[in-house]
Amino acid sequence: MLERAALALRARRFAEAEQLAAEVLRANRTDTAAASMLARALLAQNRGEEAIAPLEKAARRTGDPDIEMLLGAALGSAGRREEAIEQLRRTTARRPPFLPAFQELAGQLAKAGRVDEAIAVVESGLASAPEAIDLQLDLARLHLSRNARSKARAVLLKARESAPGRPDILTALARVLLLEGDYAAAADAYRHALAHRPDDAMTRADLAACLLEMGQRDAGEANLRSAFRSGPQLLGRATHALAASSHGRFFFRPSAVAKFLRGEPG
Structure with missing residues (x-):
């Protein structure tokens, strides 16, 4: 029992x-x-x-x-x-x-x-x-909550050396890199995380945000559509990625974003 x-x-x-x-x-x-x-x-x-x-x-x-x-x-x-x-x-x-x-x-x-x-x-x-990886990850997140990005990055780089295959470390590191504007390095970290968890829709949406910032609009939007297919709860994240990116798109209604992500003519 x-x-x-x-x-x-x-x-x-x-x-x-x-x-x-x-x-x-x-x-x-x-x-x-x-x-x-x-x-x-x-x-x-x-x-x-x-x-x-x-x-x-x-x-x-x-x-x-x-x-x-x-x-x-x-x-x-x-x-x-x-x-x-x-x-x-x-x-x-x-x-x-x-x-x-x-x-x-x-x-x-x-x-x-x-x-x-x-x-x-x-x-x-x-x-x-x-060498406690979970504690290192917690420490990095706490530093990030204080916007101490350099401290968070240093902790996460050390954690990645010890556990290179852990997706949670890779996504946390990618988040820091994204906030610092290092979109190429962030995208690389997100890709490595997706290699371990290909069905992680939120990570795919974050990768899409990096690609949009890098001007790779087609690849970014393709990844957003793939993430959105996982469920309507990703609509908010996808909308933010499109609207906030310097190479994104703006929509007046959430329904228009959903139609775009489904690939429907609008």
Whole structure:
């Protein structure tokens, strides 16, 4: 049943995962894995407050850092931000360090507008685990939120050396390069990301924006049309790419943009 719950979580069938994990817990109240899965399913459904009580019991009983980290996430989800931060600070003080707790604490601090503290938390995690790619990626995103593009780029270049095939690193680096106006290098990074995830419509739309800025209108518009075929949720991104580019197009109505992207005469 736990295996089925784990599969449901990975497939984003959160209600099913919740039901299965709850059944396991009813049979065995001390099952830490079931408590963890139940909490993750509830958090994914924005019902973090319901996860607090079972997580508190499991944390007192086991002292498991993953349970403590989830408790911090649940407290934050329920709007109890300061309690969440204090809980997560205790978890990040553990040795050996539990790196997901550093990520969660940094996220909670960033949501509270305390970005400098969030950066310090991630850097302290990296001091213990310098090769932690996920922490490097979080650090770059925090720098970018401060518009510290040179710092973000330096972190991402180092991360790319360690994990050259990770699309999330490539797209984050491409985003920095795009903001800096280095459209050719950004387009190259987006192409490498698409080689790993060819169905990533948002990345394809971002590539299209680079191509339009480079004056490659036909290729840019072809990529926008390909991205738009993935779903109407890409209409806004495609419209912005067309309107904001120095080599794009302007439309008076969203319906006209959609018609253009579908290749219909207008």
